[in-house]
Amino acid sequence: MEFLRVGQLVNTHGIRGEVKIMANTDFPEQRFAVGKQVWLEHPTLVEKLPLTVAQVRTHKSTLLIRFREWNNINQAEAFKGAWLIVPEEEEVTDEDDGFFFHQIIGCQVVTTDGMQVGRVKEILPLPANDVWVVSREGKADLLIPYIEDIIKDVDVKQQVITMEWMEGLE
Incomplete structure (x- = not known):
């Protein structure tokens, strides 16, 4: 299965597991909507880690996201620099002549x-x-x-x- 990179975890935010994400998608409001699932890809992981968006808000040029699976900073801290990916078949577009x-x-x-x-x-x-x-x-x-x-x-x-x-x- 092929995957698309849709964002990068650039830092943690606060102590409750919220993270700063630099979106790498034309449709962040759809891709990171509450309830959506993404996978975390990081060199320390043997397998991709599934994460579910629990809360999302915009902060300057990044997104602040809290995932259901994380409830404190220690769970997210080790994954700085990780990519958030989705299966290629989950591409999102809003027009016929659009591109990714x-x-x-x-x-x-x-x-x-x-x-x-x-x-x-x-x-x-x-x-x-x-x-x-x-x-x-x-x-x-x-x-x-x-x-x-x-x-x-x-x-x-x-x-x-x-x-x-x-x-x-x-």
């Missing part, structure tokens, strides 16, 4: 005039808009904001993203 983070990673980026830019290696989910990190051969990584003025087309089947080059990107 994992479908963007590895896509070739080209400009509207055909210039090869590089490949998307990471997505930084930020409050204003996501930023796509593009790895370029022989050059520093390029940070591209995911906004309509720049990203003109995303073809996940062909693994090609077409962008409008703008002054100041480099």
Whole structure:
């Protein structure tokens, strides 16, 4: 079974087992709704640990989540840096032409005039808009904001993203 990374446990919060999660999904309100199950993946675990969302709230750019299975900080502390994952068949979308983070990673980026830019290696989910990190051969990584003025087309089947080059990107 294949899994998707939907968030990362970045820290604990308080003493009652609540944790800070950096969401890695376009639909955190659906993915981390009360009652939803996710699995914890961490190098110290032999098997993935199932966790059920008991409470969730937004805090700055993270989510504060309490899982039913944890009721104190000691249960969560050892798992800082762990990934929260879900089975791939649980993908969530709200539109037919939508796409997911994992479908963007590895896509070739080209400009509207055909210039090869590089490949998307990471997505930084930020409050204003996501930023796509593009790895370029022989050059520093390029940070591209995911906004309509720049990203003109995303073809996940062909693994090609077409962008409008703008002054100041480099």
